[in-house]
Amino acid sequence: MERERNGTNGTEQQGEGGRGLADRLRRVGQRVTPQRLVILGALEPGEHLAADEVFARVEPLLPGVNRSTVYRTLELFRDLGLVSMTDLGGGARQFELIDAPHHHLICHRCGAILELGDDLVAPLREAIRARHGFTPSIDHLALFGFCAACEGPATGEARGER
Numbered sequence: 001m002e003r004e005r006n007g008t009n010g011t012e013q014q015g016e017g018g019r020g021l022a023d024r025l026r027r028v029g030q031r032v033t034p035q036r037l038v039i040l041g042a043l044e045p046g047e048h049l050a051a052d053e054v055f056a057r058v059e060p061l062l063p064g065v066n067r068s069t070v071y072r073t074l075e076l077f078r079d080l081g082l083v084s085m086t087d088l089g090g091g092a093r094q095f096e097l098i099d100a101p102h103h104h105l106i107c108h109r110c111g112a113i114l115e116l117g118d119d120l121v122a123p124l125r126e127a128i129r130a131r132h133g134f135t136p137s138i139d140h141l142a143l144f145g146f147c148a149a150c151e152g153p154a155t156g157e158a159r160g161e162r
Contacts, residue, residue, distance in 0.1 A: 028080040038062050039073045043083060045099035048113075050092050084140035096140070103141035109150040116143070 021040045022032045030036065042057040043049060049057075055070045074095050077083040084096050086104070101118035121138055128136050 024082060028082060030076075030080065035062060035065065035069065036073060039070055040077065040082065040097070043095060043097035045097050046115075048086070048094035048096050050094060054095060081139070086140050086142050098139070101139055103138075103143070105147070106142055106144050107147040107150050108144055109146060112147045112149075114147065116141075 021037050024040070025032050025036055038058050038061050039054065042054045051071050051074055052067075054074060055065075055067050058065055058070055074083065074085070078085045078095070082098060084098050085093050086096070087093055101121075103116040103118065103121055105114040105116050106112070121141055125136055125138055128134055
């Protein structure tokens with residue numbers, strides 16, 4: 001999905017096959033309101049924003065909107081599966097518009113974030129289901145470790161192990 005930034009108000013975003021934000025809301029059984037459209041339109045796939053950053057984008061388009069309205073709406077969208085909420089480090093929750101399931105590898109040292117395809121996580125879901133009879137909702141996983149550049153030529157060097 002591509003977000004229009006050329007004077008639109010966030011309600012005109014179009015997705016695959018001409019489906020827009022309003023269609024996404026309707027598909028999950030939600031009323032389409034200007035507030036919901038603008039808040040959802042402030043997000044885009046691949047971009048991680050804190051709730052305050054979403055609020056900063058929404059406020060000029062919806063003068064008088066409450067910060068708590070934006071926060072509650074983001075949590076509703078998370079519960080509906082429209083956005084993901086993940087702690088990518090630093091303790092701040094980050095929101096992202098979901099276009100396809102994906103996950104992140106986050107380097108402890110440099111903070112690099114690499115995208116991890118869902119094809120590597122799908123077997124984990126299946127193994128948990130088979131072993132425990134439990135169906136996990138692994139829709140946006142963040143794994144912390146060390147990237148190749150920070151790991152160094154010797155295993156454990158980045159962590160100070162000798």
